[in-house]
Amino acid sequence: NAGVTQTPKFRILKIGQSMTLQCTQDMNHNYMYWYRQDPGMGLKLIYYSVGAGITDKGEVPNGYNVSRSTTEDFPLRLELAAPSQTSVYFCASSYDWGSNEQFFGPGTRLTVL
Amino acid sequence: DAKTTQPPSMDCAEGRAANLPCNHSTISGNEYVYWYRQIHSQGPQYIIHGLKNNETNEMASLIITEDRKSSTLILPHATLRDTAVYYCIALVYGGATNKLIFGTGTLLAVQP
Numbered sequence: 001n002a003g004v005t006q007t008p009k010f011r012i013l014k015i016g017q018s019m020t021l022q023c024t025q026d027m028n029h030n031y032m033y034w035y036r037q038d039p040g041m042g043l044k045l046i047y048y049s050v051g052a053g054i055t056d057k058g059e060v061p062n063g064y065n066v067s068r069s070t071t072e073d074f075p076l077r078l079e080l081a082a083p084s085q086t087s088v089y090f091c092a093s094s095y096d097w098g099s100n101e102q103f104f105g106p107g108t109r110l111t112v113l
Numbered sequence: 114d115a116k117t118t119q120p121p122s123m124d125c126a127e128g129r130a131a132n133l134p135c136n137h138s139t140i141s142g143n144e145y146v147y148w149y150r151q152i153h154s155q156g157p158q159y160i161i162h163g164l165k166n167n168e169t170n171e172m173a174s175l176i177i178t179e180d181r182k183s184s185t186l187i188l189p190h191a192t193l194r195d196t197a198v199y200y201c202i203a204l205v206y207g208g209a210t211n212k213l214i215f216g217t218g219t220l221l222a223v224q225p
Contacts, residue, residue, distance in 0.1 A: 004156075042200065042214075042216045042218065043213070045212050045213070088154075090157070092156070092157075100202075104158065106156055107154070
């Protein structure tokens, strides 16, 4: 199993541009999550999903959108990039109802200039 | 979810046991203690969790005090690859909206 994969690894955006961060897991997990981590800080939850077609906001959802059309994929969309969205983004998944053992991807490092 | 408090940094000699403390004095009866770690520039990695009994797996041991107000993660023979930030999180097991709240953790530096 590849686990949780994320693309791209790095990206530089200009202010106002849009992009989609991709996340795929091959473990048949129902739960998936998006976090951001600013320099020197802990992770903050952006959005999460409890299954295909079901998503909900986390702590810091403003400026982001998500969709979950399949069990495997959970893309994160930035519509109008702002410098405050410069961060490292991690996708994670977990295998059962409410499990707190989450499996994380390697992250996407995003810079908005 | 209960707040946890950890020292910002610790050192450990390679091959020795690393003991990482965590205080969670307001933990409720149904909250588990979870430990994750994050090696530089990588995604966090689950280590272990427990409720009130001591737990051990292939990575570490978790010792929880009888009053559950604090715990210690033990890496029995630390290696240089164990250098990472370690996060202690108190969380109820189960529930559709469980959210891991990562603080700033403890930076463990394993010295050769």
